[in-house]
Amino acid sequence: MTDRSVSAAVDVAPHHASALSRLMRRMQSGWRSIVVFIPYVWLLLFFLLPFFIVAKISVAQLVIASPPFTDMIKWTDDGVMSIRLAFDNFAYIFEDDLYVKTYINSLKISSISTILCLLIGYPIAYGIIRSGPVTRKLLLFAIILPFWTSFLLRVYAWMGLLADQGNINNLLIWLGLIDEPIRLMYSEFAVYVGIVYTYLPFMILPLYANMEKLDATLNEAAADLGSRPTNTFLKITLPLTMPGIIAGSLLVFIPATGEYVIPDLLGGGNVLMIGRLLFNEFHQNVDWPTASAVAIVLLFLLVLPMIIYQYYQAKATEEP
Amino acid sequence: MYGRRSRFLTFMLGAGLAFLYVPMIMLVIYSFNYSKIVPVWGGWSLRWYESLFKSEDVWNAVVLSLKIAVVNATFATLLGTLAGLAMVRFGKFRGRTLFGGMLVAPLVMPEVITGLSLLVLFITLKKLIGWPEDRGFTTITIAHITFSLAYVAVIIQSRLTGMGETLEEAALDLGAKPFRVLTDITLPRLAPGMVAGWLLAFTLSLDDLVIASFVTGPGANTLPILIFSRIRLGLRPDINALATIIILVVATGVAIAAFIMYRQQKQFQRDMQIAFQEEK
Numbered sequence: 001m002t003d004r005s006v007s008a009a010v011d012v013a014p015h016h017a018s019a020l021s022r023l024m025r026r027m028q029s030g031w032r033s034i035v036v037f038i039p040y041v042w043l044l045l046f047f048l049l050p051f052f053i054v055a056k057i058s059v060a061q062l063v064i065a066s067p068p069f070t071d072m073i074k075w076t077d078d079g080v081m082s083i084r085l086a087f088d089n090f091a092y093i094f095e096d097d098l099y100v101k102t103y104i105n106s107l108k109i110s111s112i113s114t115i116l117c118l119l120i121g122y123p124i125a126y127g128i129i130r131s132g133p134v135t136r137k138l139l140l141f142a143i144i145l146p147f148w149t150s151f152l153l154r155v156y157a158w159m160g161l162l163a164d165q166g167n168i169n170n171l172l173i174w175l176g177l178i179d180e181p182i183r184l185m186y187s188e189f190a191v192y193v194g195i196v197y198t199y200l201p202f203m204i205l206p207l208y209a210n211m212e213k214l215d216a217t218l219n220e221a222a223a224d225l226g227s228r229p230t231n232t233f234l235k236i237t238l239p240l241t242m243p244g245i246i247a248g249s250l251l252v253f254i255p256a257t258g259e260y261v262i263p264d265l266l267g268g269g270n271v272l273m274i275g276r277l278l279f280n281e282f283h284q285n286v287d288w289p290t291a292s293a294v295a296i297v298l299l300f301l302l303v304l305p306m307i308i309y310q311y312y313q314a315k316a317t318e319e320p
Numbered sequence: 321m322y323g324r325r326s327r328f329l330t331f332m333l334g335a336g337l338a339f340l341y342v343p344m345i346m347l348v349i350y351s352f353n354y355s356k357i358v359p360v361w362g363g364w365s366l367r368w369y370e371s372l373f374k375s376e377d378v379w380n381a382v383v384l385s386l387k388i389a390v391v392n393a394t395f396a397t398l399l400g401t402l403a404g405l406a407m408v409r410f411g412k413f414r415g416r417t418l419f420g421g422m423l424v425a426p427l428v429m430p431e432v433i434t435g436l437s438l439l440v441l442f443i444t445l446k447k448l449i450g451w452p453e454d455r456g457f458t459t460i461t462i463a464h465i466t467f468s469l470a471y472v473a474v475i476i477q478s479r480l481t482g483m484g485e486t487l488e489e490a491a492l493d494l495g496a497k498p499f500r501v502l503t504d505i506t507l508p509r510l511a512p513g514m515v516a517g518w519l520l521a522f523t524l525s526l527d528d529l530v531i532a533s534f535v536t537g538p539g540a541n542t543l544p545i546l547i548f549s550r551i552r553l554g555l556r557p558d559i560n561a562l563a564t565i566i567i568l569v570v571a572t573g574v575a576i577a578a579f580i581m582y583r584q585q586k587q588f589q590r591d592m593q594i595a596f597q598e599e600k
Contacts, residue, residue, distance in 0.1 A: 031499065036413060039403035039469065043422040046466040050437030053444050067443050124336040127329035139333065141578060146340050149570045151527050152544050153563040156551050157343035160350060163555060165359045167346055197343070200336075251428065258430020260530050265551065275432045279530075282436060292440070295433050302430070310424040313474075 058292035061086045069289050089293035102272040110256035113195040117252045121203035129211045147201040154198050155265050162190050186268035194262040203248040210244025243312055250309040254302050274298055351560035358555035368561040385526055385543040392464040393522035397514050400472025408480040426470040435534030438463045455537030463535045464525040472517035479513035519577055
């Protein structure tokens with residue numbers, strides 16, 4: 001189908017709206033509600049409800065028991081219900097330097113990684129768009145392919161490259177640039193490399209999807225009117241690709257803030273990140289109330305970016 | 321938007337692809353290294369593949385991961401398709417905003433939060449109703465379905481929006497019953513999207529370490545859990561061998577899937593052309 005016939009189909013759509021709404025009403029009861037009901041209940045039970053339980057545990061106290069926290073509601077002997085909320089866990093998090101530092105460091109690392117992904121990913125996405133139709137498909141495939149292979153193994157690949165006796169150090173020594181191996185592993189640098197490497201496709205794909213809709217005639221018109229390429233890029237291309245930039249950035253920023261595997265494998269104990277702290281608090285220290293409070297604070301920090309992402313996602317799926 | 325690709329863009333494309341692929345190529349090369357210390361080259365050898373195939377732990381982990389991945393992908397595709405249909409085709413319904421929010425949030429939710437919250441849910445449920453009795457296959461699968469269905473729903477939603485509703489409307493105008501329209505028109509046209517969703521859900525499940533580590537129980541090691549427990553202690557040549565096999569399998573699978581979808585797309589375009597020609 002040509003573009004014209006697509007737009008024609010869109011144009012006539014409103015005429016059918018009445019037939020559709022009639023249909024919708026007919027289906028109102030019966031299988032239509034089942035269609036919504038099943039995934040709805042699933043998400044309520046396995047996605048939303050768990051957060052409330054985490055919130056509940058975050059205001060409980062740590063005890064040595066299984067599970068290791070106190071009940072929120074207690075029945076006293078005379079049958080009176082007492083509710084205990086202990087906000088000590090939150091107070092503990094905000095008073096302890098370690099937690100505050102770790103939150104700030106996580107946000108710093110994820111912000112810088114997002115900017116790096118954008119700086120690398122934007123020209124790549126733009127380069128794909130500027131290629132011919134067949135090359136474009138192949139390049140896109142090449143970008144997506146690593147995303148399908150194991151995330152864990154992609155991080156592992158960098159352990160081999162960055163190690164003291166790893167390929168990068170060997171190469172630098174062979175080139176005569178350094179005499180002694182330099183410490184690359186277990187540093188913030190290694191964490192940045194890991195995040196950028198594994199999250200880069202998440203930046204490129206939304207950018208590509210957005211750039212695909214760009215109209216080349218706008219750039220040509222600007223050029224005809226005497227605009228320099230840099231000027232055209234700043235005044236036309238960049239503003240038009242803003243939705244892609246925002247979606248891609250959030251898709252990197254939000255999960256990277258809570259990242260566990262990369263700081264654990266590439267950062268070791270030297271890099272403070274909240275995902276790793278939470279994981280250890282939970283599994284090694286078995287301190288569930290503190291881990292839950294850490295999770296609630298993290299969620300609170302990320303709620304705004306998530307809402308913005310949802311807004312753009314909803315807009316992207318609604319546009320034909 | 322085709323056009324000239326400046327030298328800068330070509331350079332960035334090349335550098336970007338090298339950045340993505342060189343680490344994987346190194347990983348594969350060193351899997352054939354005889355030396356026990358990974359980055360030190362000791363000649364070509366297949367010994368690590370041999371030790372890998374003899375390891376019972378690895379096989380058990382592979383089987384468990386594949387079982388979880390298949391069950392997860394199937395349920396996630398069913399639930400995700402229903403959710404996508406509801407979001408795109410049902411207009412406004414009560415609780416749509418919350419539903420939409422719950423469908424998007426798993427895409428970006430940090431894994432540690434999802435994992436932690438699902439674990440406390442399972443423990444609370446066990447205390448209240450005695451289910452799930454042990455953590456392992458069931459709990460990991462439920463956790464995986466929960467985030468995978470969101471990815472499937474995204475694919476289905478974009479496909480439904482792209483499809484438009486004209487064919488369904490035509491069928492309705494010609495007197496087809498709504499259920500028949502769903503089974504004869506909407507679902508067949510959605511099928512490629514559902515296949516893509518199934519494959520994505522399958523891969524996401526095989527890939528997940530963090531959420532599975534939270535909700536698993538003693539003895540139930542998925543492949544990523546097994547790999548992680550080994551590489552935490554440093555580089556291991558047998559993991560390089562395992563990685564090579566995984567990369568090979570995935571690359572072949574994705575290439576086949578992409579080829580089939582490409583051909584189907586062409587077939588669809590041809591069909592449409594013929595249909596339009598006959599119309600004239």
